[in-house]
Amino acid sequence: MTTLVMPPLAPLLALLLALIFWFFPASSLFAKLSLPLAMLSVAALWICATPAFSAWLGGQLGKPVEDPQAVPQAVVILGGGRYRDEKSGNERLSATTLERVTRAAEMAPEPLPILVSGGRVYERERASEAELMAALLQKLFRRSVTWRENCSRTTAENAVNSAAVLHDSGIESVVLVTHWWHMPRAAKVFARAGIQVQPLPVGSAEELLPRAQTGLLRWLPSAAAMLRTQVYWRELLARVWYYWRPLPPVREC
Known part of the structure; x- marks a missing residue:
């Protein structure tokens, strides 16, 4: 629709x-x-x-509202899509998800445990998005994943399911990794689920208009x-x- x-x-x-x-x-x-x-x-x-x-x-x-008193206890990476090669049957993360995983691996505080969030959208998918992200973090960046939230299919489900896992471990505040344009909504829904957020966005609004696209080119x-x-x-x-x-x-x- x-x-x-x-x-x-x-x-x-x-x-x-x-x-x-x-x-x-x-x-x-x-x-x-x-x-x-x-x-x-x-x-x-x-x-x-x-x-x-x-x-x-x-x-x-806009930008997300950041709580200055929040002391992050974990890192949460939100999935941004995946695709399946119909010929080979291999499942791969989308470019959006790859950017989020890379951003977290390079910029998130290393001592903090990591939660990856993303499930299966279609029944034919063999591995959840969280499992694919965890495998990439381990293989490419040598970063271990503490929690795999395998069931969510939307941002709201990302927040609710992740909050349930984190609260069970006594965690109330996280570094949230997603794209800058997705961050305000994601941070707000995580706050509604009872999780304080320190944003770690991929990209920024300042990148909206490349320098080459000025004047009439715009x-x-x-x-x-x-x-x-x-x-x-x-x-x-x-x-x-x-x-x-x-x-x-x-x-x-």
Whole structure:
């Protein structure tokens, strides 16, 4: 459902609707609306694909509220997706998850125990995302993982399931590792689950507009800008959704 209200599909559907209106009788209201609707759709599609708009939209995400009194007792790394090679059957972490694991391995305080969070989205998946992350940390960075939270499929479930594991070990405060655009929502939902957060984001809002994309170049569409717009738009929609939704129960595998 989210895809229906996001670019590029939403403007394209509006453009298709304008085409349908074009075939109505010339005197009808629908026929008169076809051209303005088509122009609006093309303009929206163009704007959403520009670096200037994606940078502005990313700037609306803000920053998480950090508790200065929090003393981290563990590191939590949130999964950001994985994929399965249908030919070989091998399962690999997405680039987003790889960036989070690398960030944690390089920047998180080494003495702190690590929890990795991420389950199976589809039944055909053999290993959970947490298991793949733990294997990568051990093999590539020689960092052992203390807890594997294997059941969560959403950010809210990440928080609730991780909080249950951490509270059982007497841990109330963590270093949270995820992307900067995901951090405000993730930190807030972890706080609702009873865990204090010290953010360790991947990237920053300052990287939104590359130096090369200045002047008129900011308003020229690109696939990269459209992809960033999709990510930020989805995050803003998710934030609104989480505001009205109560926390889910702990999810069992």
